[in-house]
Amino acid sequence: MGKQRNSNLCNTFPPCFTFTPLYLPFFLHHLSNTLAIDFPSPYKPVDxxxxxxxxxxxxxxxxxxxxxxxxxxxxxxxxxxxxxxxxxxxxxxxxxxxxxxxxxxxxxxxxxxxxxxxxxxxxxxxxxxxxxxxxxxxxxxxxxxxxxxxxxxxxxxxxxxxxxxxxxxxxxxxxxxxxxxxxxxxxxxxxxxxxxxxxxxxxxxxxxxxxxxxxxxxxxxxxxxxxxxxxxxxxxxMTSYLYYSTPDDSGRFPLIGEQYTYSIGNRTALEMVYRINVGGSYISSTEDTGMFRRWEPDVEYLIPRKSALPVNMTIGLIFAKIPPYTAPQTVYRTARTMGMDKAFNKNHNLTWEFPVDSEFNYAVRLHFCEFQPELVDWHDRVFLIFIANQTAEKAADVMVWSGRRKGVPVYKDYAVSMVGKEGDREKKTNLSIILQANPDDWKTTFNDAILNGIEIFKISNPSGNLAGPNPGPLPLTPPTAVPPKNLVEAKNY
Incomplete structure (x- = not known):
């Protein structure tokens, strides 16, 4: 299949970047501000x-x-x-x-x-x-x-x-x-x-x-x-059922590692622990879709911190599968992929690790949108998704989820239990999200993976508790300057 490069698309491959590390965040932030002006907020809160x-x-x-x-x-x-x-x-x-x-x-x-x-x-x-x-x-x-x-x-x-x-x-x-x-x-x-x-x-x-x-x-x-x-x-x-499940079965989603599905009812509380613009820059609350959410960059959580960074700020997004207030348009115009090196991709993964409180269930929402010109139909990019080291998707295909159209944002919800075994319970544990290229050439045209955004919510337990333990104190280090001699014991001040 021939590949024609789009001048509006920047596709970078490890270890090189077309944009310098300093210029890319500025470029994305400038464009996101411009888009925020061009596209009014699609949601107006009552309260x-x-x-x-x-x-x-x-x-x-x-x-x-x-x-x-x-x-x-x-x-x-x-x-x-x-x-x-x-x-x-x-x-x-x-x-x-x-x-x-x-x-x-x-x-x-x-x-x-x-x-x-x-x-x-x-x-x-x-x-x-x-x-x-x-x-x-x-x-x-x-x-x-x-x-x-x-x-x-x-x-x-x-x-x-x-x-x-x-x-x-x-x-x-x-x-x-x-x-x-x-x-x-x-x-x-x-x-x-x-x-x-x-x-x-x-x-x-x-x-x-x-x-x-x-x-x-x-x-x-x-x-x-x-x-x-x-x-x-x-x-x-917030809009009804943005993060809560609808009363019917359509609102249920997979519980990773279990045969039955999961739902978030109205008698449940959630804590937002991570809201990530994958491959993009920080999105301020005023650049959100009317709900004043903040979207952080993903670099801190990506292991290792390099991958392909496709960007397409001019593609016309079609909100045919999800409402337009689900996430800012900028989230669906930037992404991380593995690049087009099949041999490299088969031996590497896209991996993010997020420290979370143990002893809770979590809701994980993954945002996707295909916008690269190389991909034109289903099966072009089929990949695997693992959450908390368990299989979430064996054949993820964003083109299939979007109805075989590019520029159509979609998301997939999953629940995962981070409850440790008896005697193996820590304050924090890592909730990992891993995308793996499909190793079989006959199953996919490009051995690659893509992700645009991540949201992770802690789910209240049956007693209504969301509170986790405090972080541990930082290691004690000597001061750079010698303290005053009259400081001989700790006192309240």
Whole structure:
């Protein structure tokens, strides 16, 4: 079969890249911004609540969204006795990396406090924003990381000078109705582990609201020495059955490794743990399809970090199989493939690894769209998919799924259990996604694979819990400068 190269398509093969590593993200981000302007958001949420906690009045951010203060807000009723003890100090030390709203103020308390959100019936995004700053009257601990965070003990370095890690006393739980979203949550340990220098923490959950129901969010300190806090809360309607299953059998999808299928019912809560634009750049919340989701690049999770990067920003997408709000168009215009070297592909895989909490089930959504000119019909690219080292697809063919048409986005949903065996349960385990080229030439024209996007959600357990353990503390390392001699023991400050 002859292959004619399209001038609008960039196809790169390992180890060479047509775009330089610095230019490609800029190029994709520029085009995604342009497309975001050309194509209006296909979804308008009914409920769109942005609460700037610890603040009064309204604040409009650079993206044009307006955040309302929770002081004297109907969402934070003062008639609740527990709410009267909460405080609203401004953050003392503002990181240069942190955006202004909602991180300039916080609602903090040594006792529980509750927000009550009146909202319409249906499925909602619940997004929580935390900024690990130094707040007045809410102290930190200097601790030995070999011990439980919260203990105060002395540590000696090799030159007999003590050195410490500093951890916040913020240990708390968050409940949304009957669901536990976070439990004994440590902002310090989480901020240390996420590799983000700005000390801001973002968590996204999905819950369903029944008729005549209110959404209550309760923040509860873990013990008498802890406090709870939050900087911002976002409540946003999502489209029906975007991530939840339809009531009929059509909403069921494979449970990897089992003979029966799986569904996500309305009495289930979800936590978004990864939302990935495979082969592309970061997609901001304002570039989403109206639901203000964020899409991260995949480079951090790809092993090894090189592959072919096809891009086709001009193909006309046809949303015949899925709604146009499912993912931004940019997701379906960029991808990773293995390239056209059959011999190389037969001995290599496309592999991503995502650390997740063990002891939970996960929903995995894989996004696909064929747009390369070399592929014209079904069986041109047939490949295998493995999730958590188990077979998910033995003959994945995007052209078949799309109705034998290019430029038609599709997705496939899978559930996988990451529950470990007794005695082999760890805080974190890797959820792997592996694409393998079909080794049989007679089954496919191109021994290749393709993927455009990944979404991974943690599924609440039968008791309604979504909370996993805190990350472990970072290894203790000596300071680069000799600490003051009067720092002889750890003290509260």
């Amino acid at each position: 769109n609540i942005l609460l700037n906690c610890g603040s009064s009045g309204n604040s409009t951010t650079l993206d044009g969204r307006t955040w309302i203060g929770d002081v004297n807000s109907k969402c934070f009723p003062q008639e609740l006795s527990q709410n009267q003890d909460s405080l609203v100090p401004n953050s003392v030390k503002q990181s240069s990396f942190a955006s202004q709203v909602p991180y300039t103020a916080a609602r903090l308390s040594f006792s529980a406090f509750t927000y009550i959100f009146p909202a319409t019936t249906g499925q909602k995004f619940v997004r929580l924003y935390f900024y690990l700053a130094s707040y007045v009257n809410f102290h930190c601990f200097k601790v030995d990381v070999a011990k439980r965070a919260g203990q105060v003990i002395r540590v000696e370095s090799e030159n007999s000078d003590p050195f410490y890690h500093v951890y916040s006393k913020a240990f708390f739980s968050v409940k949304a109705g009957t669901f536990t979203l976070l439990r004994v949550f440590s902002a310090s340990l989480t901020a240390d582990a996420d590799g983000d220098p700005d000390d801001t923490i973002f968590r996204e959950f999905c819950v369903n609201m029944e008729e005549d129901e209110r959404l209550n969010l309760t923040f509860t300190p873990s013990d008498s020495n802890s406090f709870a806090f939050v900087n911002g809360i976002e409540i946003l309607s």
